[in-house]
Amino acid sequence: MRxxxxxPIAGADAVESLRAEAERLKGRRVLHINSTFIxxxxxxxxxxIVPMMGALGLKAEWNIITxxxxxxxxxxxxxxxxxxxxxxxxxxxxRSYEETNRRNAKELDLSADCLFIHDPxxxxxxxxxxxxxxxxxxxxxxxxPTDAVWSYLSRHVRKYDAAVVHIPEYAxxxxxxxxxxxxxxxxxxxxxxxxxxxxxxxxxxxxxxxDPELPIITQVSRFDRLKxxxxxxxxxxxxxxxxxxxxxxxxxxxxxxxVDVFRTLRERSLIQLVLVGGSATDDPEGYRVYKEVLGKAIxxxxxxxxxxxxxxxxxxxxxxxxxxxxxQKSLREGFGLTVTEGMWKGKAVIGGMxxxxxHQIRDGETGFLVRSVNEAAERILYLLRNxxxxxxxxxAAKEHVRRNxxxxxxVRDYLRVIGDGVSANPIPN
Ligand code: UDP
Numbered sequence: 001m002r003x004x005x006x007x008p009i010a011g012a013d014a015v016e017s018l019r020a021e022a023e024r025l026k027g028r029r030v031l032h033i034n035s036t037f038i039x040x041x042x043x044x045x046x047x048x049i050v051p052m053m054g055a056l057g058l059k060a061e062w063n064i065i066t067x068x069x070x071x072x073x074x075x076x077x078x079x080x081x082x083x084x085x086x087x088x089x090x091x092x093x094x095r096s097y098e099e100t101n102r103r104n105a106k107e108l109d110l111s112a113d114c115l116f117i118h119d120p121x122x123x124x125x126x127x128x129x130x131x132x133x134x135x136x137x138x139x140x141x142x143x144x145p146t147d148a149v150w151s152y153l154s155r156h157v158r159k160y161d162a163a164v165v166h167i168p169e170y171a172x173x174x175x176x177x178x179x180x181x182x183x184x185x186x187x188x189x190x191x192x193x194x195x196x197x198x199x200x201x202x203x204x205x206x207x208x209x210x211d212p213e214l215p216i217i218t219q220v221s222r223f224d225r226l227k228x229x230x231x232x233x234x235x236x237x238x239x240x241x242x243x244x245x246x247x248x249x250x251x252x253x254x255x256x257x258x259v260d261v262f263r264t265l266r267e268r269s270l271i272q273l274v275l276v277g278g279s280a281t282d283d284p285e286g287y288r289v290y291k292e293v294l295g296k297a298i299x300x301x302x303x304x305x306x307x308x309x310x311x312x313x314x315x316x317x318x319x320x321x322x323x324x325x326x327x328q329k330s331l332r333e334g335f336g337l338t339v340t341e342g343m344w345k346g347k348a349v350i351g352g353m354x355x356x357x358x359h360q361i362r363d364g365e366t367g368f369l370v371r372s373v374n375e376a377a378e379r380i381l382y383l384l385r386n387x388x389x390x391x392x393x394x395x396a397a398k399e400h401v402r403r404n405x406x407x408x409x410x411v412r413d414y415l416r417v418i419g420d421g422v423s424a425n426p427i428p429n
Pocket of ligand 1: 341
């Protein structure tokens with residue numbers, strides 16, 4: 001990675017302020033710990049952030065905690081509960097969580113000037129701190145969690161030196177530690193986001209039996225109920241019906257009944273829906289949800305449910321770029337990197353009105369926000385019929401990401417947190 005490569009994209013000033021921030025931290029050890037190297041947004045972020053910190057002269061490292069199925073089932077329940085889903089947390093889950101964290105604390109080298117501990121899975125490592133500045137980095141919408149889980153987890157989080165959340169609404173006044181609002185970012189030079197040749201994009205679409213000449217509506221997501229893949233499917237079915245109905249009405253008034261009914265029937269089968277989702281090693285629910293979605297979609301030959309390997313970044317990039325409309329109809333969403341990725345590709349993105357999505361998309365300016373299947377269907381139909389609107393929203397979306405959600409800004413914000421922490425707690429190198 002070369003920091004100067006980001007200047008033409010993010011701007012020379014952005015790169016300059018990043019370097020200036022890094023100057024006083026050269027040689028400092030920064031350790032990030034989460035629960036998976038592959039799959040999901042946190043791994044996607046760390047893949048960019050850790051090398052960038054290294055290129056700026058810090059000693060940046062990334063490690064993960066390991067656990068068995070019982071542990072990851074427990075932490076997925078914590079995750080859902082923090083997002084507000086009613087979930088019963090058993091004593092067995094807590095035991096598995098604590099034993100796994102204690103074992104990992106013994107196995108991992110936790111000595112660093114600054115530690116970023118990501119999400120609930122490794123949060124209890126704080127109990128084994130020996131030194132350094134500890135930051136809990138939360139990637140979840142914790143604005144209205146299930147009480148029992150938050151009161152348990154916050155006991156650990158309170159012991160951190162600071163916490164970082166995505167948007168102001170996630171800050172917790174009762175935590176009693178400094179909290180920083182730092183939204184995530186994308187790496188414009190990564191496999192996931194780099195520009196791609198048209199030929200390659202088309203070859204990937206054809207590889208998955210998609211027709212590049214016809215409209216494609218895509219949601220890229222882990223198969224997770226909170227991402228509402230079934231809601232996307234229902235919206236798509238509604239759109240297919242509406243294409244027929246609206247055109248039928250037009251046809252009737254124009255008295256070209258038979259010809260146009262045939263045309264509308266053809267049109268109905270000409271839009272394509274793609275639900276692309278990989279799995280993440282720390283998400284045990286993925287396969288179950290995938291099977292559910294597949295069960296619903298199997299009878300519709302216009303719906304493509306694709307389970308890709310978690311490292312299929314270039315292919316996902318191609319599918320996003322080859323799509324006419326991108327959707328992320330989440331019911332709850334910490335931030336929604338797939339939204340940022342779609343916006344960066346100059347696409348019109350339709351997002352569920354929740355969490356970080358509602359911060360990224362300014363409704364009607366940089367995309368559309370929706371609260372229901374009906375609204376999603378209406379917006380899809382509107383965008384299918386208005387290519388100019390797709391262009392307008394896509395261009396504004398790209399600029400919004402360029403100004404606010406690139407990795408250069410994200411790393412600079414982290415360096416400020418590290419700098420404040422390290423100077424407040426000087427640690428010998
Ligand atoms: N992703 C992927 N393959 C998939 C599904 C998702 O590479 O099949 C990536 C996606 O491009 C994005 C990240 O995983 O970079 C998901 O991040 P997001 O914040 O949208 O959701 P999370 O999975 O963290 O809840």
